[in-house]
Amino acid sequence: MEDLVSINNLNIEARTRAGTLKVVNDLSFTIKKSETLCVVGESGCGKSVTALSLMSLLPEGILKVSSGDILFDNTNLAQLSEAELEGIRGNDISMIFQEPMTSLNPLFTVGEQVSEVIRRHKNLNKEKAWVSAVELLDAVKIPNPDKRAFDYPFQLSGGQRQRVMIAIALACQPKILIADEPTTALDVTIQAEILALINMLKQETGTAVMFITHDMAVVAQMADRVVVMHPGKKVEEGTVHEIFNNPQHEYTRSLLAAVPKLGEMASKKYPEPMRLVGEKKAKALKPIVGTNEPLLKVNNLVTRYPVKGGVFRRTVARVHAVEDVSFTIMKGKTLSLVGESGCGKSTVGRSLIRLVEPTSGDVNLDGQNILSLNPKDMREARSNIQMVFQDPFSSLNPQRPLFDQVAEPLRNYGTVKREVLQDKIGDLFDRVKLPRSFMQRYPHQLSGGQRQRIAIARALALNPKLIIADEAVSALDVSVQAQVLNLMMELQVDLGLSFLFISHDMAVVERVSHDVGVMYLGRLVEIGPRPSIFRNPQHPYTQDLLKAVPIADPDKRKLERDLNFKPLPSPIHHLTHDPTPSEYKEVAKDHYVLTTDCGY
Amino acid sequence: MLENEEIEEPTIKPVKEIFQTFFKSYSAVTGLIILIGIAVMGFIGPLFYPTDPFDMVWMPFSPPGADGFLLGTDYLGRDILSQIINGARVSIAIGFSAALVSCFIGVGIGSFAGFYGGWVEETLMRITEFFQVLPTLLFAMVIVALFGSSVLSITLAIGAVSWASVARITRSEFLRIKELDFVLASRSSGSNNMALIFRVILPNAAAPIIVQSALLVGAAITFEAGLAFLGLSDPNVISWGQVIGSNRVYILDATYTVTFPGVAIFITVLAISLVGDGLNDALNPKLRSR
Numbered sequence: 076m077e078d079l080v081s082i083n084n085l086n087i088e089a090r091t092r093a094g095t096l097k098v099v100n101d102l103s104f105t106i107k108k109s110e111t112l113c114v115v116g117e118s119g120c121g122k123s124v125t126a127l128s129l130m131s132l133l134p135e136g137i138l139k140v141s142s143g144d145i146l147f148d149n150t151n152l153a154q155l156s157e158a159e160l161e162g163i164r165g166n167d168i169s170m171i172f173q174e175p176m177t178s179l180n181p182l183f184t185v186g187e188q189v190s191e192v193i194r195r196h197k198n199l200n201k202e203k204a205w206v207s208a209v210e211l212l213d214a215v216k217i218p219n220p221d222k223r224a225f226d227y228p229f230q231l232s233g234g235q236r237q238r239v240m241i242a243i244a245l246a247c248q249p250k251i252l253i254a255d256e257p258t259t260a261l262d263v264t265i266q267a268e269i270l271a272l273i274n275m276l277k278q279e280t281g282t283a284v285m286f287i288t289h290d291m292a293v294v295a296q297m298a299d300r301v302v303v304m305h306p307g308k309k310v311e312e313g314t315v316h317e318i319f320n321n322p323q324h325e326y327t328r329s330l331l332a333a334v335p336k337l338g339e340m341a342s343k344k345y346p347e348p349m350r351l352v353g354e355k356k357a358k359a360l361k362p363i364v365g366t367n368e369p370l371l372k373v374n375n376l377v378t379r380y381p382v383k384g385g386v387f388r389r390t391v392a393r394v395h396a397v398e399d400v401s402f403t404i405m406k407g408k409t410l411s412l413v414g415e416s417g418c419g420k421s422t423v424g425r426s427l428i429r430l431v432e433p434t435s436g437d438v439n440l441d442g443q444n445i446l447s448l449n450p451k452d453m454r455e456a457r458s459n460i461q462m463v464f465q466d467p468f469s470s471l472n473p474q475r476p477l478f479d480q481v482a483e484p485l486r487n488y489g490t491v492k493r494e495v496l497q498d499k500i501g502d503l504f505d506r507v508k509l510p511r512s513f514m515q516r517y518p519h520q521l522s523g524g525q526r527q528r529i530a531i532a533r534a535l536a537l538n539p540k541l542i543i544a545d546e547a548v549s550a551l552d553v554s555v556q557a558q559v560l561n562l563m564m565e566l567q568v569d570l571g572l573s574f575l576f577i578s579h580d581m582a583v584v585e586r587v588s589h590d591v592g593v594m595y596l597g598r599l600v601e602i603g604p605r606p607s608i609f610r611n612p613q614h615p616y617t618q619d620l621l622k623a624v625p626i627a628d629p630d631k632r633k634l635e636r637d638l639n640f641k642p643l644p645s646p647i648h649h650l651t652h653d654p655t656p657s658e659y660k661e662v663a664k665d666h667y668v669l670t671t672d673c674g675y
Numbered sequence: 676m677l678e679n680e681e682i683e684e685p686t687i688k689p690v691k692e693i694f695q696t697f698f699k700s701y702s703a704v705t706g707l708i709i710l711i712g713i714a715v716m717g718f719i720g721p722l723f724y725p726t727d728p729f730d731m732v733w734m735p736f737s738p739p740g741a742d743g744f745l746l747g748t749d750y751l752g753r754d755i756l757s758q759i760i761n762g763a764r765v766s767i768a769i770g771f772s773a774a775l776v777s778c779f780i781g782v783g784i785g786s787f788a789g790f791y792g793g794w795v796e797e798t799l800m801r802i803t804e805f806f807q808v809l810p811t812l813l814f815a816m817v818i819v820a821l822f823g824s825s826v827l828s829i830t831l832a833i834g835a836v837s838w839a840s841v842a843r844i845t846r847s848e849f850l851r852i853k854e855l856d857f858v859l860a861s862r863s864s865g866s867n868n869m870a871l872i873f874r875v876i877l878p879n880a881a882a883p884i885i886v887q888s889a890l891l892v893g894a895a896i897t898f899e900a901g902l903a904f905l906g907l908s909d910p911n912v913i914s915w916g917q918v919i920g921s922n923r924v925y926i927l928d929a930t931y932t933v934t935f936p937g938v939a940i941f942i943t944v945l946a947i948s949l950v951g952d953g954l955n956d957a958l959n960p961k962l963r964s965r
Binding site for chain 2: 425428430454457458460461462464465466469470471472473474475483484487488530533534536537
């Protein structure tokens with residue numbers, strides 16, 4: 076087949092205050108007509124920059140192609156004028172971006188935005204352009220496209236906005252579609268639908284796709300061929316089967332080893348650390364057994380937020396964020412809460428330590444009822460439950476050195492004398508495997524994984540019994556994610572910690588949990604031992620959620636027709652709304668399924 | 676391939692980095708040098724040029740350069756150079772202390788409003804808006820007229836009418852920062868509200884507050900000049916505005932009597948806004964990387 080794009084010995088330099096930096100180093104690859112090429116690599120490996128250079132959209136004065144050429148359809152893009160490039164951009168090459176919330180103009184209806192692109196490139200009048208815009212919205216499966224075309228972006232959900240972006244990108248039947256992490260910001264069910272949509276459109280129109288991602292599971296879903304990049308260089312290239320079944324380069328192997336694959340724990344009763352390439356083999360991977368002694372008992376937890384409105388700012392409605400949730404966490408074990416964004420899983424975590432005040436319910440930690448404590452006793456109780464947050468870039472105070480940040484809880488509680496503080500903090504740094512020389516550094520000098528280690532060290536400082544990890548590894552690159560997960564499991568064994576692990580990533584959850592609870596719209600729809608939930612999901616929502624998870628295996632691709640998800644209903648209800656209590660049925664030992672209505 | 680191996684850079688403290696960026700900017704450094712020069716002139720200058728600004732030393736309206744008076748004399752025959760040297764002290768002192776007063780009030784009100792929200796915020800922000808829509812010069816005049824025109828009452832009056840902008844900026848920064856995870860993390864590790872406000876959030880909100888306060892210094896100096904021009908200044912202390920005010924009748928016959936103090940105010944305020952711009956660039960991390 077003919078080459079559509081061929082990139083030869085491409086070098087891209089970044090100009091920084093510290094001097095020029097090679098971002099892309101001697102990169103060559105080709106994209107053939109109507110094939111999907113996945114460019115995969117971790118953050119900062121130059122994959123997005125490569126895509127921008129193909130669009131000739133590198134930010135001027137900061138990034139520059141220093142040598143090499145990019146041939147598109149046998150024309151050298153570097154030799155074209157800006158006007159000629161504008162003719163190609165959006166017409167022959169188009170692009171969709173990661174963040175659907177900000178890549179549409181909020182002041183125009185989606186119909187206007189789609190038809191504008193059509194009018195710019197294809198001499199059509201307004202009415203005809205609108206008609207083809209509606210057709211396009213239909214092609215990307217937006218329900219009632221003739222009505223939704225009049226909607227503004229804020230009226231659409233994240234998934235629908237990404238569909239509109241795809242419609243705009245495909246408006247002129249481009250020869251190649253560049254998709255830069257188009258599903259990273261989306262929930263797993265919506266991700267599955269968008270991926271299936273791109274695959275379907277690609278087959279219908281014969282457009283080539285350059286798909287940029289960090290997620291090996293997505294690669295397995297999408298790619299015909301794969302280019303693996305590691306700091307600026309191509310380390311391996313091959314067909315998707317070659318890469319997954321017979322990876323040659325060490326980096327590719329370590330990347331694949333770091334990806335938790337859904338189903339690989341099916342035969343194991345207890346979670347165990349991942350085997351990573353490059354780590355000392357001597358470390359035995361022992362399963363984490365835990366105990367059967369309950370540590371935290373939560374009964375009928377309800378958290379509702381008021382929605383204020385009107386002249387007097389009265390409560391006019393309530394957001395039912397958590398509705399009648401009960402679970403138990405055993406000492407030394409991990410309970411995971413999974414669900415899509417907005418299902419209330421984070422609110423559960425925050426309610427437990429009363430960062431958010433629950434409306435009603437019962438939280439019992441080691442015999443102490445947390446919700447009835449006065450502020451002073453609550454402060455004491457908080458030292459037993461600590462949190463690790465999602466975004467390692469916002470969870471550390473940028474103005475204070477790391478030593479102070481880890482020492483903060485110890486100083487607050489005054490439990491450790493000043494003389495031994497230095498040693499104690501040193502021990503904590505050792506525990507999370509950071510060099511002690513980092514103590515006087517500031518957060519901005521650390522990588523994401525290192526920051527998350529600091530956050531864990533801070534959580535460990537007070538010797539808590541329970542750590543709530545709220546999406547603690549979601550923002551990290553896969554290899555770093557694996558290391559942090561292993562660290563958490565190691566700490567669990569060494570210190571007998573319990574974890575409440577809040578995540579949207581089913582594969583990670585399968586790897587770390589003893590027990591799993593699935594949440595939907597504030598309710599716990601299914602809860603039970605991890606093997607039982609994954610082997611034998613009973614609730615229709617759990618089944619659909621598991622179906623949506625991409626599997627890092629090119630032989631297990633999902634098809635569009637397998638997927639049908641209902642849009643999430645609103646959790647906002649009128650003041651008089653009185654939800655029914657949750658009732659459960661035991662389908663296997665300790666495995667409970669919601670029998671009452673949850674809105675799904 | 677553990678990640679710890681990758682980064683090995685010397686530890687740079689953020690504060691040091693801010694100073695480095697600040698001193699790289701020519702305009703900011705120029706502003707700072709001028710400002711220091713004016714302050715030195717005001718506080719040490721009288722030692723080298725001991726003429727009393729209130730003494731009638733020569734004939735009135737002696738033009739600049741003539742008769743040994745570099746900037747001439749005013750309508751009472753007082754030395755204008757001496758007035759400018761001594762006036763610098765008052766302008767700088769009132770400018771900085773008034774800005775400090777408004778900074779205290781503004782940060783106090785803004786941080787509590789932003790942190791607590793609800794009715795606390797409603798009440799405090801309504802008060803702030805009240806001060807924002809008030810005709811400031813008029814209100815300051817009322818305060819000075821009520822409490823007499825001493826340096827202290829003028830400083831407090833200027834401080835009391837110009838804190839609204841600081842309060843609004845502080846509040847908006849608090850609203851943004853209090854949602855960040857590290858505040859939640861600090862709270863879950865047992866920090867109380869006061870620690871959260873003053874030790875966790877405020878240092879992170881400092882940058883725009885500092886810039887705004889720097890600009891307030893310039894505004895306070897012009898404010899003081901305005902009050903003095905209208906005759907509301909401490910009669911025992913010479914100030915630039917007062918010199919302009921007392922000579923305003925002769926603006927056509929002896930232009931230099933109002934020009935020189937006017938230029939002095941202009942240069943000082945310009946220097947302060949150059950410093951303010953430099954601070955803004957140095958403190959804003961997004962501009963810093965450029």
